[in-house]
Amino acid sequence: MSYLPFAVAGWVCLIxxxxxxxxxxxxxxxxxxxxxxxxxxxxxxxxxxxRGGTAPIFKGVKLGTxxxxxxxxxxxxxxxxxxxxxxxxxxxxxLDVFGAAKTVDPDEIAELQG
Amino acid sequence: MTRRTRIVIFLTAALGLAALFGWAFAGLPAFGNGSxxxxxxxxxxxxxxxxxxxxxxxxxxxxxGFDTLGEEFILFTAVAGVVLLLRxxxxxDPEDRGTTASDALRFVGVGMVGAGVLVGLWLIAFGYITxxxxxxxxxxxxxxxxxxxxxxxxxxxxxxxxxxxxxPVEALGAGGYxxxxxxxxxxxxxxxxxxxxxxxxxxLVSGGSIxxxxxxxxxxxxxxxxxxxxxxxxxxxxxxxxxx
Numbered sequence: 201m202s203y204l205p206f207a208v209a210g211w212v213c214l215i216x217x218x219x220x221x222x223x224x225x226x227x228x229x230x231x232x233x234x235x236x237x238x239x240x241x242x243x244x245x246x247x248x249x250x251r252g253g254t255a256p257i258f259k260g261v262k263l264g265t266x267x268x269x270x271x272x273x274x275x276x277x278x279x280x281x282x283x284x285x286x287x288x289x290x291x292x293x294x295l296d297v298f299g300a301a302k303t304v305d306p307d308e309i310a311e312l313q314g
Numbered sequence: 315m316t317r318r319t320r321i322v323i324f325l326t327a328a329l330g331l332a333a334l335f336g337w338a339f340a341g342l343p344a345f346g347n348g349s350x351x352x353x354x355x356x357x358x359x360x361x362x363x364x365x366x367x368x369x370x371x372x373x374x375x376x377x378x379g380f381d382t383l384g385e386e387f388i389l390f391t392a393v394a395g396v397v398l399l400l401r402x403x404x405x406x407d408p409e410d411r412g413t414t415a416s417d418a419l420r421f422v423g424v425g426m427v428g429a430g431v432l433v434g435l436w437l438i439a440f441g442y443i444t445x446x447x448x449x450x451x452x453x454x455x456x457x458x459x460x461x462x463x464x465x466x467x468x469x470x471x472x473x474x475x476x477x478x479x480x481x482p483v484e485a486l487g488a489g490g491y492x493x494x495x496x497x498x499x500x501x502x503x504x505x506x507x508x509x510x511x512x513x514x515x516x517x518l519v520s521g522g523s524i525x526x527x528x529x530x531x532x533x534x535x536x537x538x539x540x541x542x543x544x545x546x547x548x549x550x551x552x553x554x555x556x557x558x
Binding site for chain 2: 207255272295307
């Protein structure tokens with residue numbers, strides 16, 4: 201039980217990669233990549249969790265109260281920002297690919313370009 | 315490579331990766347029992363040192379502030395890439411389409427635009443005291459503003475989401491962060507060193523440079539997200555690539 205959150209992170213990562221490997225649509229592929237990236241949030245926050253710990257915000261909470269790891273929270277924040285902006289960039293590239301190849305199926309694009 | 319071969323190769327690789335995950339996770343401290351020294355230290359020194367009650371904000375804008383500078387520029391570069399890729403063939407205002415909102419939806423929705431933007435600004439303003447911060451608040455501001463398009467029409471949203479107007483704002487946010495860092499350098503301190511007094515705990519005047527960095531990133535994130543929204547909305551209304 202105590203390793204379940206880590207297993208969930210691993211599963212989310214692998215299921216996202218499975219989606220990327222089998223995708224028939226570039227937009228679906230981009231979203232699968234986002235699913236894979238989401239596993240890192242689960243992993244980071246699981247690593248930083250402290251049993252019975254409060255949020256690392258000490259407004260109205262006595263200093264020295266047991267709190268969860270603030271470092272992994274700030275890393276997740278960076279992670280989310282990068283994930284979203286890269287997703288936007290990939291979707292824009294996907295639009296360009298559709299304009300050039302008239303398809304969003306990665307297999308057909310490969311055939312067209314040779 | 316056929317689809318079948320690809321799936322077989324993927325499953326083989328995935329099994330290997332799963333095994334490595336299992337090995338790695340077995341070496342981690344059990345869930346909820348690990349307490350990293352760095353985390354413990356920051357939870358105890360951030361408030362006395364920086365007078366910032368939100369320790370996550372103190373890490374983002376101070377202890378790991380240099381990291382956030384990189385993040386700001388990842389955001390900036392990605393948005394520049396999207397604008398470049400989706401640039402219109404000829405710049406013209408797309409005609410209004412999708413004006414399907416009912417009067418009731420408009421009435422409630424326009425009110426929510428103000429509420430959404432206000433919540434975003436509040437999240438930025440108090441980000442280093444209570445939960446929130448420049449990144450979270452910036453997204454909320456942009457989401458509030460883009461609501462105007464969904465409940466109204468493009469011409470109502472256009473003045474807010476115009477790339478020519480938002481570009482300088484985004485640059486101000488990203489550049490402002492770097493300038494605040496450089497001010498420390500000019501004062502003879504390391505880059506991005508927190509150079510103002512810590513102020514009093516739990517008030518808006520706390521954290522030294524943190525409020526300024528927080529606002530710089532809030533402005534950048536809000537402008538960057540609005541640019542992204544508005545580029546994709548314009549692309550939807552007026553596809554530039556119909557002729558290939």
